[in-house]
Amino acid sequence: MTTPEIYSLVLVVLTALAAGLIGSFALMKRMSLAGDVVSHIALPGLGLALLFKMNPLVGAAIALFCGTILIWHLQKSATMTTDVAIGVIFTAALAIGIVLTPSEDLIEALFGGFQSLTPLWFAIGLLAVGVIVAFVWMFRHQLILSLFSPELAAATGVKVSRLNLYFLLVFSLTVLLGLRFLGAMLVGALIIIPAAIGRQLTHTLTAFLVASSAASVLSVLLGFTISRFYPHFTIAHVTLNLTLGPAIIAMATILFLLSLLRKKI
Amino acid sequence: MSLLTVKNLSVRIQDKLIVEDVSFDLSERERLSILGPNGAGKTVLLKALLSLLPSTGEIRWAPQARIGYVPQKIDAEIHLPLTFNDLFQAKCSTLRVSIHDASGVAESVGLTKEILATPVGHLSGGQFQRGLIGFALIGEPNVLLLDEPTASVDEPGEEHIYELIHRLQDERNLASIMVSHDLSFVFRYATTVLCLNRQRVCFGSPRDALSHDVLEKLYGESVGFYDHDHHVSVPHPVQS
Numbered sequence: 403m404t405t406p407e408i409y410s411l412v413l414v415v416l417t418a419l420a421a422g423l424i425g426s427f428a429l430m431k432r433m434s435l436a437g438d439v440v441s442h443i444a445l446p447g448l449g450l451a452l453l454f455k456m457n458p459l460v461g462a463a464i465a466l467f468c469g470t471i472l473i474w475h476l477q478k479s480a481t482m483t484t485d486v487a488i489g490v491i492f493t494a495a496l497a498i499g500i501v502l503t504p505s506e507d508l509i510e511a512l513f514g515g516f517q518s519l520t521p522l523w524f525a526i527g528l529l530a531v532g533v534i535v536a537f538v539w540m541f542r543h544q545l546i547l548s549l550f551s552p553e554l555a556a557a558t559g560v561k562v563s564r565l566n567l568y569f570l571l572v573f574s575l576t577v578l579l580g581l582r583f584l585g586a587m588l589v590g591a592l593i594i595i596p597a598a599i600g601r602q603l604t605h606t607l608t609a610f611l612v613a614s615s616a617a618s619v620l621s622v623l624l625g626f627t628i629s630r631f632y633p634h635f636t637i638a639h640v641t642l643n644l645t646l647g648p649a650i651i652a653m654a655t656i657l658f659l660l661s662l663l664r665k666k667i
Numbered sequence: 668m669s670l671l672t673v674k675n676l677s678v679r680i681q682d683k684l685i686v687e688d689v690s691f692d693l694s695e696r697e698r699l700s701i702l703g704p705n706g707a708g709k710t711v712l713l714k715a716l717l718s719l720l721p722s723t724g725e726i727r728w729a730p731q732a733r734i735g736y737v738p739q740k741i742d743a744e745i746h747l748p749l750t751f752n753d754l755f756q757a758k759c760s761t762l763r764v765s766i767h768d769a770s771g772v773a774e775s776v777g778l779t780k781e782i783l784a785t786p787v788g789h790l791s792g793g794q795f796q797r798g799l800i801g802f803a804l805i806g807e808p809n810v811l812l813l814d815e816p817t818a819s820v821d822e823p824g825e826e827h828i829y830e831l832i833h834r835l836q837d838e839r840n841l842a843s844i845m846v847s848h849d850l851s852f853v854f855r856y857a858t859t860v861l862c863l864n865r866q867r868v869c870f871g872s873p874r875d876a877l878s879h880d881v882l883e884k885l886y887g888e889s890v891g892f893y894d895h896d897h898h899v900s901v902p903h904p905v906q907s
Contacts, residue, residue: 430747543757550741550749550787554802557717557736558761601746605786610748 406518410583411626413519413527414646417579418592418622420534422615424576425597427538427569430549434598436473437590439492440577443469445499445511445586452507462581466574469495474567499586514585514647516629530579537572541565546607584647595654596621602661617657625650668695670732670810670842671716676724678708678715685711687866688724693810693842700857700873701846704886707864709846710739713814716844732810735803737796739814739846751798752783755805762806769805775838776801776831793824800831804839811836813845825849829856853877 403411428436444462451461469491476488503511519527538545544565547555552562573593580589600614628635629649635642644652671693678686686708693699701709715722717736728734755769773783776797787795796816803811816832817825829849833856836843847853853860854873862869862876862885869876 543760546749546753546757547761549747550754551738553714553719554736554738554741556719557734557738558758560761601748605748606750606784607748607753 404518406520407516409519409521409524410516413524413531413579414516414583414622414626415619416528416531417576417583418596418618419615420531420576421580421592422596422600422618423538423611424534424573425593425595425618426600426611426614427545427549428573428593429597429601431569433573434594435590436573437577437593439473439488439590440466440469440574441581441586441589442492442496442499444577444581446495446502448511448581448586449499449502449504452504452511453502458507458511459578459582463578465495466578467571470567470570470574474570477566477570478563496586510585512585512587513645514581514583514588516626516646517582527579530575534572534576534579537568541568545569584650588647588651591651591654592618592621595651595658599654599658599661602658603664617654617661621654621657622650624653628653668729669693670695670697670729671844672725672727673716674725674727676712676715676722676726678711678720678722680711680720685865686715686722686863689861689863689867690724691861691867691870693844695809695842696836696840697842697859698836698857699842699844699859699861700853701844701861701863702848702850702853702877702885703863703868707885709863710814712863713812713844713846716812733806733808735806735808735811737799737803737811737813737816739816739818741799747786747788749787750784751778751787751801754787754798754802755783758802758805764806768807769801772801772804775835776804792820793827796820796824796828797831800828800835804835807839808841809839810842810844813843813847815846815848817849832856850877 425437428434444466447461447463447465448458449461451458472491473488499511500508544555544560547558547560548562548565556562576593577589580592584592596618597614599617600610600612603613604610625646626649629644629646633644635644669692673692674690676686676689677684689712691699701712703709711720714720716726717734718726751773755773756766759766759769778794778797778801782790782794782798787798790798796819800816803813811832813832817828820828829852832843832845835841845857854877857873859871860869860873860876861867862881864885868884869881
């Protein structure tokens with residue numbers, strides 16, 4: 403492997419770790435589908451950036467930031483139409499994104515891939531993972547209180563609305579990190595499937611966080627190994643096209659199915 | 668000495684006036700019960716006192732007031748992997764108090780290590796309520812705000828919870844504001860009662876304030892109650 407490829411592998415593993423942590427809290431906050439919503443919002447930004455020959459991740463980041471603020475406002479308003487609004491934004495963003503993205507880049511935008519990383523993007527990626535892990539560590543107690551009861555958390559002095567905004571921003575940062583490797587269609591799955599595995603296997607918070615992160619990292623390592631060494635696996639005259647993103651999510655799904663058979667820790 | 672002064676407090680929710688022009692005081696060690704029918708604004712008043720809802724008028728807590736809050740009901744998600752150990756630790760960390768506070772509190776509300784380590788969704792109503800009371804006591808409050816603390820407890824358990832609250836108030840010299848539907852509790856334990864039906868209907872010691880007229884005004888004529896040796900009780904609990 404070349405050094406830029408090693409950068410890429412290290413970053414995808416660390417992204418998996420961050421996705422496991424954030425996914426655990428997202429699952430407890432009943433935001434399981436938020437990963438899909440947020441990642442689809444990234445798509446128009448990605449498409450516009452590609453059209454204007456900019457770095458696609460910069461376009462995605464801007465779109466994600468705007469989408470995050472929008473979702474936060476919708477959450478705060480807590481009206482009956484929030485779900486509907488999110489549903490409309492999610493599908494509209496997907497459609498606009500597909501219309502805008504040049505066709506030669508569309509598959510990669512939707513399903514990701516394994517690309518070499520420059521030292522600068524590797525450093526930025528490491529910084530982003532650091533921000534996510536530090537956020538979870540620093541705000542874990544406040545997150546726990548607001549999960550249990552936003553009202554009780556507020557009475558204890560937690561600024562619940564601000565905490566929700568921070569969580570959504572960090573959630574979007576996790577989506578942005580995974581976008582390069584898994585694409586807009588699959589990155590949500592890396593956030594939620596490992597957390598679902600962790601939840602199946604554990605019943606304490608610490609064990610849940612550890613199991614989710616471990617399941618996420620394991621899915622990425624297995625998916626990477628398969629896509630690297632068996633990208634066109636043939637079984638019963640059918641050739642499977644195992645590129646990185648689909649291979650990771652396929653492995654995560656298999657681990658989830660296996661987790662259904664296990665007793666809780 | 669007054670811990671809380673409320674003057675001309677009004678709370679609107681979506682343009683509907685829920686609490687109107689309510690005034691009262693709370694002194695140290697005073698036990699105030701809030702009584703009123705469904706939709707009278709009792710819970711809303713309590714939330715306004717905690718600044719959980721916007722209000723007009725004046726709510727002035729004394730600088731030395733440290734508040735513990737026991738909410739009416741928490742729909743704890745049964746699948747949450749959270750235990751009262753996690754919650755006590757989270758509150759200690761948020762308030763920046765020692766975790767040793769939590770172990771003392773757990774003992775005083777009768778929470779065993781096993782109960783503390785059990786996911787909240789798997790606890791009985793009584794255990795859960797003890798956990799919430801323990802949670803409120805972290806940070807050594809000198810005033811407790813309790814919103815129908817026995818709402819999710821079965822009838823035999825209600826008495827234990829009331830006795831626990833009473834004992835804790837004695838041991839820790841706590842003032843309290845409690846929303847309660849149980850008139851017998853109000854007569855046994857409250858030093859002051861505030862009758863609420865959007866506006867203040869009565870305020871004073873239970874025996875002086877809770878006349879037949881006041882209770883009829885609050886609950887209507889269908890409510891049965893009787894005087895017996897200067898004790899007033901209801902044959903069936905009056906749901907508020």
